[in-house]
Every structure is written in structure tokens, then in C-alpha cells.
Amino acid sequence: xxxxxxxxxxxxxxxxxxxxxxxxRFQQRTSGAQAEGSIHNLLHAKKKDFS
Numbered sequence: 944x945x946x947x948x949x950x951x952x953x954x955x956x957x958x959x960x961x962x963x964x965x966x967x968r969f970q971q972r973t974s975g976a977q978a979e980g981s982i983h984n985l986l987h988a989k990k991k992d993f994s
Contacts, residue, residue: 952967
């Protein structure tokens with residue numbers, strides 16, 4: 944679970960106020976959407992030399 948500070952808020956009261964006035968929102972994602980949005984084949988990525 945994230946702490947309020949991780950979301951840019953200083954207290955739980957500020958978190959609840961931001962949720963109430965709409966400045967803080969959360970999105971619910973399915974496990975399929977989370978898997979699709981992840982980094983693919985990171986272990987097999989090749990480092991390219993741009994110099």
C-alpha cells in the first residue's frame with residue numbers, strides 16, 4: 944500500500960480531501976491490462992551504442 948507522501952500529499956487528511964474534490968483519482972486495471980502494459984522481454988533486450 945502506498946503512503947500519502949508517495950502520491951505527493953503530506954497527510955491522510957490531504958489524501959481524503961484530494962479524493963473528495965477530484966484532484967486525486969485512481970484507475971482500476973485488470974490483470975490482463977497490467978500484463979499488456981508491462982515491459983516485454985527486458986532480460987533479452989540488447990543495449991545499443993548511440994555514440
